[in-house]
Amino acid sequence: MARSQRVTLRDVADRLGLSANTVSRALTGKDQVSESTRALIVAEAKRLGYVPNSHARSLVSGRTMVVGLVITNPSNPFYAALISAVERQCRAAGYSVLLLVTEDSDENEERAVQQLLRFGVDGVLGVATQSRSDVWDGLSEANIPVVQISRDIPGRGLDFVGIDVESAIADAVVRVARPGVRRIWLLEEDLRVSTVAARIAGFRRALDELGVAHEQSLVLKVPTRRTSGASLPWRPDDAYALAANLITPDNHPDLMITANDYFALGVYRAVRECGLAVPEDVRVLGYGDHPFAAYLQPALTTIRLPADEAGTAAVDLLLRRIADPDRPRTSTRLPAELIERRSTG
């Protein structure tokens, strides 16, 4: 198999006795070419299998038609859905997606930003690790627009699209806590990110609205293992271990809120194993509405996150920002919907 050289504009031009520039104009739809030669050129380009070289084009035009997508962990179903939505929306607009995974590590995030700078992407969509707030400054300095997704770094002048986590949790807890519910626990991730903070804030707000003393309540943190592998960030086992240690027939919450539906699996087991029942003794409220939630016994009440809308909105916002770098900064928080099922009675 001969190492076939790639077909260039010149190849097409030489075949037809034209200049490379004319071929370029013809193929990019400029109007300084007669329709007859354009037809010739298009036909010949197709015949030779001409494919434009995007690097050469980027080099001279300064645009790449590539968007960077920085994600902490694609196995997180919310981010997986986000990736799909972002890719689809970018594709529709003619952009390609360069995917960078940070695994929630500082160092990877920095390297990702570096890669994006080398590439000179036209824009970036990113879920920040949030352990440092200045990591993304390099992009701003290079005039590359950044839209933060899900996690907000305030004060950096970046656009943001996320979910109104605090209200979602607050409203859901109030809704789900019927009279008689006094002890409410929250089973959280052990991460220093704004979404966790927002869930805790929503939880507290609910306690206030319900008039429940904060002392009766508890925020538990499931130790986070940095999954270096390609696995789900949340392990039901970890939630189970923590819950099983604390829940006894004499000491248990009336309502348990979990940071995700996978943790709820662990809680179900812990509750069951000490002879209690969901929802009679312990009501459970999940988060994320993963597809299995409706099929648990009892079916899990949870909060559905609009991942698809968030991804689409983020891309739309980014494209508008690329088109007009001077438009005012935007911060959008989409509402999340409570899905009531049997686990809350």
Place this chain on the structure above:
Amino acid sequence: MARSQRVTLRDVADRLGLSANTVSRALTGKDQVSESTRALIVAEAKRLGYVPNSHARSLVSGRTMVVGLVITNPSNPFYAALISAVERQCRAAGYSVLLLVTEDSDENEERAVQQLLRFGVDGVLGVATQSRSDVWDGLSEANIPVVQISRDIPGRGLDFVGIDVESAIADAVVRVARPGVRRIWLLEEDLRVSTVAARIAGFRRALDELGVAHEQSLVLKVPTRRTSGASLPWRPDDAYALAANLITPDNHPDLMITANDYFALGVYRAVRECGLAVPEDVRVLGYGDHPFAAYLQPALTTIRLPADEAGTAAVDLLLRRIADPDRPRTSTRLPAELIERRSTG
């Protein structure tokens, strides 16, 4: 905010009264530069915030340090894990990942290949739609190595890394079907892809080994909805609808195999609702070992897929292929492990 021009080699060179070429040599680690000037250059480059332009580099070198990853649906947990593993392995080798999603559509797949050609990626990892077998030829013609993942298109001379689905299913079914099991049903996806074919083949092989008449068995296909959205490809509801229609106390399989664990959720409900029990009346064998499987009631026996290993192996293979285009074609099928739990008795 002034539209800050990007810092180039020339900028660094001019500052120091050197030529651009010397700066290039210093920064790329060539040995024709004195250590003293190299130190000067490195310091100045850092001070100015120099970032190499990858497009310029690609243009002249012909290499991009980018790998294309073509996936049908990132919300499929197996592919999500694959994405993570591929990205991590590529990152470790200094490659970036361009992500293209096909949504199992012909047209998108073709566009993806086109994009990869424009980009001149150094290699491609792809899950093929398999509705046409020649879509990937363009890449081969351009001497871009392709490693097929999970789904194999034979006869195209492409490297392949996948899972030995047929043996996994065959062995698992034989293992799980204790004496007394006569009627075995398989609940499949309705897709014309090789993995589905392999599961069916494994199923048939198991029937033969068990000496069960094929007439007593059934392959059911859950109608596939093309999820244009960013959602899971498998809906428990669909499996439930199909299973609930066919399973009655008088007419039910002794063992039900499902193409994925989400379908098993639907089967659980269908079995339960007609007054039967898992595993006493109907044993259930899932596929994929999704994290909730261990937490179902009863816990689901299923097959664990080595997504992480597959992704890593695929990247390793691709890199070796890039290094040596003439090495013989490789086809690897990783074994999958049966995880026995209560749903099979």
Place this chain on the structure above:
DNA sequence: AGCCGCAGTGTCATCGTTGACTCCCTCATC
């Protein structure tokens, strides 16, 4: 002293495409 070799630099061309500019010819106009 004269020559060679080599480390350390600079110069030039090149990758493929596009933008700015120039050129030429035709056709309409007076």
Place this chain on the structure above:
DNA sequence: GATGAGGGAGTCAACGATGACACTGCGGCT
């Protein structure tokens, strides 16, 4: 028939980096 306008095409430079090659000294050798 001279003039101008303008469509259609070509020429040249440039984007930023790198490879090939040329050049400059300096030290060591004969």
